[in-house]
Amino acid sequence: MKRLLIYLLFCSISLSSAGQVLTLSEAGAAKPLQMLTVYTDQPGQLSVVDGNGHTYLEKPIRDSLQFTVGGALGNQLVLLLDSKGRILAQLAFEMEARTQINDSSRRYHGLLNTLYHSMVGWKGQEAEMVRFQDRHYHFFVRWLRDHVHTLKGMKYFYPELKSGIDLYADSQREDGMIWDNVNERFQEKTWWDRRFRYGGFIRDAENGRLEFRRIPVENDVEYLFIEGLYYTWKATGDDQWMASNLDNALLALQYATTDPYRWSEKYQLLKRGFTIDTWDFQTTEDAARVGGDVMVIKLDTTRFGIMYGDNTGMAASCAYLSEMLAYAGETEEAERVGQLGHNLQVRIDSLAWNGQFYTHHIPEDPDVHRDLGVDQSQQVSLSNAYTLNRQISRDKKRAIIETYQRIREEMPASSPGEWYTIYPPFERGFGVGDHSEKWEYMNGGVTSIVAGELAHGAFQNGYEAYGVDILNRIQALAQKTDDYLHSAYRGAMPEPPTQNFQPVALGTLANTSHPGGALYNGQPITANRENGQRAFNGIPFLISEGAANALRITEANRVQRLEVNQKAQSLYLLHTGSSGRYAGEVRLLYSDGSTFTDYIDREKIGNWWFEAIPRKKGPICKKAWRSNDEHHFVAYYNYGLNNPHPEKTIDAIQFTGTEDGREWIIKAVTLSDHPVYFAPGIASRGIPDNWGAAAVVYALLEGLAGVKDQGVRMDSVEIAPRWAATDEQKVETVVHLPASDSYVAYQYEMDQPGKLMTLKATGNAVHRSYRILLPETYNNAEVTRNGQPLQANLQRYGQSRYVTFRTDKGGVEQFRIELSAI
Secondary structure, three states: OHHHHHHHOOOOOOHHOOOOOEOOOOOEEEEEEEEEEEEOOOOEEEEEEEEOOOOEEEEEEEEEEEEEEOOOOOOEEEEEEEEOOOEEEEEEEOOOOOOEEEEEEEEEEHHHHHHHHHHHHOOOOOOEEEEOOOEEEEOOEEHHHHHHHHHHHHOOOOOOHHHHHHHHOOOOOOOOOOOEEEOOOOOOOHHHHHHHEEEEEOOEEOOOOOOEEOOOOOOOOEEEEEEEHHHHHHHHOOOHHHHOOOHHHHHHHHHOOOOOEEEOOOOOEEEEEEEOOOOOOOOOHHHHEEEEEEEEOOOOOOEEEEEEHHHHHHHHHHHHHHHHHHOOOHHHHHHHHHHHHHHHHHHHHHHHOOOOOEOOOOEEEOOOOOOOOOOOHHOOOOOHHHHHOOOOHHHHHHHHHHHHHHHHHHHHOOOOOEEEEEEOOOOOOOOOOOOOOOOOOOEEEEEEHHHHHHHHHHOOOOHHHHHHHHHHHHHHHHHHHHOOOOEEEOOOOOOOOOEEEEEEEEEEHHOOOOOOOEEEEEEEEOOOOEEEEEEEEEEEOOOOOOOOOOEEEOOOHHHEEEEEEOOOOOOEEEEEEOOOOOOEEEEEEEEEOOEEEEEOOOOOOOOOOOOOOOOOOOOEEEEEEOOEEEOOOEEEEEEEEEEEOOOEEEEEEEEEEOOOOEEEEEEEOOOOOOOHHHHOOOEOOOOOOHHHHHHHHHHHHHOOOOOOEEOOOOOOEEOOOHHHHHOEEEEEEEEEEEEOOEEEEEEEEOOOOEEEEEEEEEEEEOOEEEEEOOOOOOOOOEEOOOOOEEOEEEEEOOEEEEEEEEEOOOOEEEEEEEEEEO
């Protein structure tokens, strides 16, 4: 620092006049751990100063010197000093970082890219904004809950975090209640007004332009506000901002632990109506008691109970708030809040812990029994995965992990994973259309939220191989949905019906070769046929191999008749079209002279040029195939039509095109003895995808890559690479917080025999705690730092062994870890 001040004192003096020149081997911004070479025309002492003013390199130089870039980001200085410490020459360069993983197999590099893509969605939008009280607020999702959970992953990519919490602090209700979400209003009174005005659970703002809502049944919002405040403070390092929001946090805590809608006097715990874990839909039976609204609660009629996740979440948030209060100098209040959190945890452990996991819901009235078709004492709900990463004992954490491992062994064969919203799901009791059908979304759906939380907990508690396995399976699952990770998948696929098909030959109606030699997955569309047929979406079609293999309907030949003379429950088309909203009509001509007409609009056909996909909610049409011939881009679609008169014989099918120049290409037709059925896709719905993807990001970066902030803005970190649980031999990792421009970077390498690890690490932190997973066959290690022996310890977590040590030197550190078996 002294030499930096000397430099600043003389920085206005031109140093080039003396002839001393420093140059760098590469131009442009440098990256952490990049090797640079500095050249000089005069020997001296070289110093490199990082963006925080710390000198992390001091070495003599003659002609050139190679060094590794490290320390804090920003403008770094290279100083050439004489023997008396006077500056002879200087230069500056910029160092910048971004979150990334570069592993030898590229597996986890690809996974992180997929997760980022899933967090920003198909719009490629990292965040949204809303204007409130002449200020623009950024958020990842306009629901506070979703924003806070998404923050776990997006904080490593997005710089503006504080206003997402400020929005809910600035709008906080006078009694401390935190709103669930904010939305634009397009009419004076909305559906939400009619439902939630009764308890002050809705409020308009900005002269009616905005609407703040609180879903009455929810009871996780206050603790999530505190958690979001804590995460944001850690990422930004803005102590003053954090302290300015402590009164809001305390008021939210007071509301949650005193308000009659939220607080159980009987159990001295947070309460709610009967919902599936943290979601906002009650049973139809409970909804009927308050007028039929599944989100409404009433003090005199709702049958309240204790959902453990609300309480383990608030207990954890009390610990976060206690830490923030202590940091801000509020020692007495910090102790009070910490004790409150401890008491909550003790009470919920006593009430809901069953020895293996937390029981989903405990009624306040023990005489309340709901017939929901399942043994509720055996249901494992998703807050167990969240609680795994909260302040509970290690034996409980291991029991939860092993519970999910057991579920994996017994779950349906078609399930994509054991990461259920609740398992087993409810058989009945929830209304159709409110996202709670069996094996969907909140009622037995499989979610990446649980996968991420479970993997994170596995890495932290000695189940590293299981954590790696979860990440690998999540990546494989995303690859099935176009390298995009949905937040919810179907917990089990329905059994397909038994049906018989009868393909109908186009015969002489075929009048064109379409798509003109295009390929499907590298092969002609007529390849890989069985019995002359080709199946798409499970439906067999008879496709001509002749010169003419499709019926092309245009304005010139707009009416075509295909002879059938059969009965059918349904029929399927393999077809495509040119641009336009309407392709034509299908008319069934029955033997008794009657007809039925079906109009082919955009939900029933796609455009061949743009690979159009009909809306997800329309199960009557699905993409069949797309050519990958670079000269003939063509997509085809399956459309299913239910025959309204299956008892009648269909003499013929008449196709009638349009008179507007549109083309309609029909490749094949197939009849079926069963109503239209397309196997549903594996993705479910209901949860923002960025929420789930963020949970996996946090498992990947903090769990497998092992970088955890133990201070504020990464001024004290844990670096715990767990790559020994994978097959990766070489990994470069950068974990960056743009909100404070703080980071950790390391290069990990394991030699082929597996007896030597090397680790080169840097970052803005001076205080670093290292905890490095050893391969299974080794239980001893000797460590050197920058060539000097270093005192290290061996620790055991379950069956896993780690070598641990601390350093307080900062800069760039090179470790050599020699492994052996005792």
